[in-house]
Amino acid sequence: MTDMVSLTLDEVQALAVRVLTANGLSEAHAQANATVMRDCQRDECHSHGLYRLIMCVKTLRAGKVVPDAVPEVFDHAPGVVRVDAKSGFSLLALEAGLPMFIEKAKASGTAALAINNCFHFSALWPEVERLAEEGLAALAMNPSHAWVAPAGGNAPLFGTNPLAFAWPRAEGHPFVFDFATSAMARGDIELYRRAGKPLPENTGVDRQGSPTTDAAAVLDGAMLPFGGHKGSALSLMIELLAGPLIGDLTSVESMAFDEGAEATPFHGELLIAFDPARFAGGDAASHLARADALLNAIVGQGARLPGERRHAARERTFASGHVEIPRKLYEDIEALMP
Amino acid sequence: MTDMVSLTLDEVQALAVRVLTANGLSEAHAQANATVMRDCQRDECHSHGLYRLIMCVKTLRAGKVVPDAVPEVFDHAPGVVRVDAKSGFSLLALEAGLPMFIEKAKASGTAALAINNCFHFSALWPEVERLAEEGLAALAMNPSHAWVAPAGGNAPLFGTNPLAFAWPRAEGHPFVFDFATSAMARGDIELYRRAGKPLPENTGVDRQGSPTTDAAAVLDGAMLPFGGHKGSALSLMIELLAGPLIGDLTSVESMAFDEGAEATPFHGELLIAFDPARFAGGDAASHLARADALLNAIVGQGARLPGERRHAARERTFASGHVEIPRKLYEDIEALMP
Numbered sequence: 001m002t003d004m005v006s007l008t009l010d011e012v013q014a015l016a017v018r019v020l021t022a023n024g025l026s027e028a029h030a031q032a033n034a035t036v037m038r039d040c041q042r043d044e045c046h047s048h049g050l051y052r053l054i055m056c057v058k059t060l061r062a063g064k065v066v067p068d069a070v071p072e073v074f075d076h077a078p079g080v081v082r083v084d085a086k087s088g089f090s091l092l093a094l095e096a097g098l099p100m101f102i103e104k105a106k107a108s109g110t111a112a113l114a115i116n117n118c119f120h121f122s123a124l125w126p127e128v129e130r131l132a133e134e135g136l137a138a139l140a141m142n143p144s145h146a147w148v149a150p151a152g153g154n155a156p157l158f159g160t161n162p163l164a165f166a167w168p169r170a171e172g173h174p175f176v177f178d179f180a181t182s183a184m185a186r187g188d189i190e191l192y193r194r195a196g197k198p199l200p201e202n203t204g205v206d207r208q209g210s211p212t213t214d215a216a217a218v219l220d221g222a223m224l225p226f227g228g229h230k231g232s233a234l235s236l237m238i239e240l241l242a243g244p245l246i247g248d249l250t251s252v253e254s255m256a257f258d259e260g261a262e263a264t265p266f267h268g269e270l271l272i273a274f275d276p277a278r279f280a281g282g283d284a285a286s287h288l289a290r291a292d293a294l295l296n297a298i299v300g301q302g303a304r305l306p307g308e309r310r311h312a313a314r315e316r317t318f319a320s321g322h323v324e325i326p327r328k329l330y331e332d333i334e335a336l337m338p
Numbered sequence: 339m340t341d342m343v344s345l346t347l348d349e350v351q352a353l354a355v356r357v358l359t360a361n362g363l364s365e366a367h368a369q370a371n372a373t374v375m376r377d378c379q380r381d382e383c384h385s386h387g388l389y390r391l392i393m394c395v396k397t398l399r400a401g402k403v404v405p406d407a408v409p410e411v412f413d414h415a416p417g418v419v420r421v422d423a424k425s426g427f428s429l430l431a432l433e434a435g436l437p438m439f440i441e442k443a444k445a446s447g448t449a450a451l452a453i454n455n456c457f458h459f460s461a462l463w464p465e466v467e468r469l470a471e472e473g474l475a476a477l478a479m480n481p482s483h484a485w486v487a488p489a490g491g492n493a494p495l496f497g498t499n500p501l502a503f504a505w506p507r508a509e510g511h512p513f514v515f516d517f518a519t520s521a522m523a524r525g526d527i528e529l530y531r532r533a534g535k536p537l538p539e540n541t542g543v544d545r546q547g548s549p550t551t552d553a554a555a556v557l558d559g560a561m562l563p564f565g566g567h568k569g570s571a572l573s574l575m576i577e578l579l580a581g582p583l584i585g586d587l588t589s590v591e592s593m594a595f596d597e598g599a600e601a602t603p604f605h606g607e608l609l610i611a612f613d614p615a616r617f618a619g620g621d622a623a624s625h626l627a628r629a630d631a632l633l634n635a636i637v638g639q640g641a642r643l644p645g646e647r648r649h650a651a652r653e654r655t656f657a658s659g660h661v662e663i664p665r666k667l668y669e670d671i672e673a674l675m676p
Contacts, residue, residue, distance in 0.1 A: 077616050079417050079446030108417030110610070112448045114617065137583055153641035157632065165575045175578075177571040227565025233515040233644050234572070236636070237503045240513075244629040245475055247618050252632065272448070272610070278415050279452065280585050291582035294495065294590065298574070303491035306571050 005330040013038045026068035032091040044313035048123040062261040065119045071096040085118030105273035113271040114246035121264040124164035125178035132166035132174030140164045141238045142269040143251040149222035151232035154209020156222040159251035161238040170288040177306035181235035183226045242270040342662040351376045364406035370429040382651035386461040395674045400599040403457045409434040423456030443611035451609040452584035459602040462502035463516035470504035470512030478502045479576045480607040481589040487560035489570035492547020494560040497589035499576040508626040515644035519573035521564045580608040
């Protein structure tokens with residue numbers, strides 16, 4: 001007996017929808033969340049695949065998320081779309097806001113989409129990839145829970161604050177990156193803790209603010225940003241832009257709102273889009289070709305382009321027609337049925 | 339005899355204007371460039387103060403920059419201002435574009451300013467600080483010359499690609515950061531070379547792509563981005579947004595254009611502004627107060643906020659009424675008079 005379970009992408013989606021709706025989530029939210037879990041599973045982003053069902057159901061059971069929230073879209077300003085997620089999950093709010101956001105970006109050259117009052121649990125890369133498939137360059141960012149100390153500091157103030165970017169290539173997949181501004185993802189530190197392995201240097205500090213490679217001590221203390229004071233500055237920028245700028249919570253405020261429920265963070269998200277065709281005014285093809293030349297030169301010198309691993313995984317999945325998840329995870333998911 | 343020369347800020351400005359105009363730069367460009375050198379000298383950013391006159395005059399003498407270029411401003415799209423610098427220096431082009439840029443950002447909530455065809459030699463922080471003084475949050479970025487290899491690569495493809503950000507605080511100076519996405523500024527590596535000091539690890543690679551701490555070997559080989567693959571991704575984003583998006587050169591293309599003249603890089607610059615008041619729709623004060631609480635909490639735990647050192651220097655300068663520069667530098671500057 002194999003210890004892996006094989007599922008088609010349709011089965012992944014159906015399983016996620018079944019578990020989510022059985023736990024009280026509306027069909028529309030369940031489909032939106034399940035689609036992203038399916039896409040992450042397809043690309044072997046295991047941390048954001050079906051595994052996320054566990055966190056998602058935990059959040060539902062904590063009772064703070066509104067399971068049937070209907071997001072409301074506002075034409076806030078010529079360059080700004082706002083979506084009030086009404087304390088629901090973020091993904092349905094994103095879907096609701098996308099058409100107006102894309103329209104504004106193409107009309108104005110650049111536009112912003114602010115999602116407010118949402119419970120966030122998704123990876124950002126599928127969101128910006130989708131915009132790149134519309135021909136737009138796009139950024140996405142959000143705070144999370146206060147787990148990360150600023151460079152030179154000793155106590156948590158920032159979230160893991162991911163930054164994602166996508167660029168529409170003239171040929172092939174969009175170029176996409178998505179990284180946490182913490183030195184390591186919180187989930188990965190958890191894996192080090194379970195495995196009893198020491199962390200790399202500069203991953204975090206203990207509760208006293210002293211550097212440590214002990215994963216449990218870092219989870220109890222504070223993570224550190226990547227790249228020293230530069231990564232710390234970037235993380236702070238994300239707090240400000242995807243927090244107070246859009247009138248939503250910082251990571252400290254999100255954590256206070258959580259009141260120890262350990263639900264997925266409640267805050268906002270900011271997306272920014274640029275239309276290369278609108279910027280170029282008729283000459284976009286040659287500029288996109290120059291961008292492709294740069295991207296190809298990176299691969300040409302043997303360096304890896306962010307996202308390459310995901311695309312290779314996606315091709316494997318399409319070729320085999322299915323994904324595999326550990327039987328233990330499958331059983332844990334089945335156990336989420338009430 | 340002291341080996342420092344003391345100058346008032348007016349004298350700094352006058353000296354820079356005198357040297358630049360004597361080398362053929364128009365009065366308008368000379369004033370724009372001198373103002374930023376004065377402000378950098380005031381804040382003890384020595385690398386972008388009067389020291390920059392040497393590079394600026396070298397660029398003028400290389401004959402590629404148009405010394406009396408009159409920038410042309412285009413209302414390119416509802417969210418985009420373009421300024422064609424007409425192969426002149428960037429700062430006068432920025433000044434020309436600022437009023438329409440600020441107007442668009444306040445009207446639309448967000449806007450972009452693309453400066454094209456400019457010779458760049460300035461620090462970015464004064465540019466975003468100026469926007470924050472207008473109440474806007476702002477980002478600025480540009481490629482430079484191809485000196486930096488991508489993470490995992492072995493040959494230069496990226497510029498030092500600075501990123502600057504400013505946030506308007508409810509009280510006190512705007513919060514401003516400005517960092518190179520290279521692990522170290524090129525000028526600092528030059529200082530290590532002169533001093534014969536070994537570089538920190540991960541600063542660069544030699545011409546064969548092997549890691550080295552030898553500054554001369556890195557200057558001959560390639561610098562590396564800060565923060566591994568994350569900093570590398572950020573640097574690449576800057577190449578794409580401040581290059582092909584705005585129809586301007588990448589760092590590789592800028593270096594090819596230079597043809598070995600060692601002039602300041604020729605490329606574009608992208609600024610993005612967000613209006614917190616427009617985003618907030620009447621409730622900006624409370625959101626800016628929450629941002630201030632976050633910024634104060636960073637200082638409160640003993641971490642340093644980017645820009646603090648500059649503000650302290652600025653206060654020292656205002657208190658003393660003058661700045662000091664090494665006599666050797668002063669003499670080098672006087673020697674720039676034709």
